[in-house]
Amino acid sequence: MTRGRLLALVLAPTLVLGLVIGGFVVVDARARQADVERADDVAQKYAGEAAGFRAALVKDLEAVDAADPTDVAEVIEARGDDLPELASAPERGESGSSAYAAARQDVVTLRESWQRLGDVVEVSVDARAFVLAANRALDLNPAELAPPTVVTSGDPLRTQLLPPMRSALATFESTEAPEAATPARDAVRAALQHVVTEAERLAARLDAGQGGSFQYAEQYTAARAAVRQYADGVRADLREALDAVVADSTVVG
Numbered sequence: 282m283t284r285g286r287l288l289a290l291v292l293a294p295t296l297v298l299g300l301v302i303g304g305f306v307v308v309d310a311r312a313r314q315a316d317v318e319r320a321d322d323v324a325q326k327y328a329g330e331a332a333g334f335r336a337a338l339v340k341d342l343e344a345v346d347a348a349d350p351t352d353v354a355e356v357i358e359a360r361g362d363d364l365p366e367l368a369s370a371p372e373r374g375e376s377g378s379s380a381y382a383a384a385r386q387d388v389v390t391l392r393e394s395w396q397r398l399g400d401v402v403e404v405s406v407d408a409r410a411f412v413l414a415a416n417r418a419l420d421l422n423p424a425e426l427a428p429p430t431v432v433t434s435g436d437p438l439r440t441q442l443l444p445p446m447r448s449a450l451a452t453f454e455s456t457e458a459p460e461a462a463t464p465a466r467d468a469v470r471a472a473l474q475h476v477v478t479e480a481e482r483l484a485a486r487l488d489a490g491q492g493g494s495f496q497y498a499e500q501y502t503a504a505r506a507a508v509r510q511y512a513d514g515v516r517a518d519l520r521e522a523l524d525a526v527v528a529d530s531t532v533v534g
Contacts, residue, residue: 313373320374323367324384330365331387335527337363347523348516350405357399364395394525401522407459408515414456415469415508418449423476423497435484443484446477461511468507472500 338360345352367381367388375381426445428437450473458466479495486493 313377316371316374317377318374320370320378320381323370323374324378324380327365327367327384327388328380331384331391334360334363334365339527342523342527348519350402350409350519353398353519353523354402354406357395357402364392391526394522398522398526401518404459404461405515405519407457408462408512411456411458411462411466412508412512412515414453415465415504418453418469418473419501419504419508421445421449423480432487433490435487438480438484438487442480443477446473446480449473450477461514465504465507465511468500468504472497472504475500 338356341356341360342353345356347353367384369375370378370381423442423446426442428441432438450470453469453473476497479497483493483495
């Protein structure tokens with residue numbers, strides 16, 4: 282056997298093995314690309330469903346008062362089961378597809394923002410009840426309750442002014458105030474209590490044959506400002522939470 286023929290016999294298995302390995306690499310690369318394309322398709326399907334969900338949510342919110350937490354609560358309750366799901370894809374496709382990675386992140390973002398929206402709406406509903414109670418208490422005008430004519434004793438104040446003011450204070454005190462509403466609650470309480478205290482003092486002076494009067498505009502103005510500031514903050518939180526869910530969509534409210 283010649284040296285050339287011997288060399289050919291030795292190299293032949295190596296060449297065959299190289300062809301096999303090379304062929305496997307080509308096939309594996311194609312299979313990997315197919316997995317990535319499959320993951321891309323899954324991500325694209327999710328993106329369409331997520332866009333549809335957000336669009337439907339915006340439409341629902343446009344049909345109600347998006348600034349009213351009770352209306353928003355009804356909408357999110359109706360849409361809670363419609364959150365889009367990201368289907369699985371081949372493992373290599375999931376790890377190799379940038380579109381799938383973006384879709385996976387959107388799933389996390391959407392669910393976190395949806396949960397926050399639910400929390401904010403719950404707080405906003407309680408806040409709305411508090412704001413209504415505070416404004417109702419402040420709408421009670423002491424000047425309209427006071428005797429319309431000059432009085433010489435404290436009895437008219439005790440019978441006409443003090444009972445409704447004490448009742449308003451007691452009713453407001455029974456209203457649950459969210460933690461963030463503490464400054465507003467204290468301001469309203471202080472305004473109402475100021476009227477009650479000053480009316481009691483004035484009644485005592487009238488009984489003693491003395492005249493007098495009292496002012497309450499400063500306390501009421503401060504209380505209304507505190508309630509308004511709290512309400513504005515709650516509305517801003519609700520709007521922010523809504524915007525986070527609908528992303529680039531525009532919510533009317």
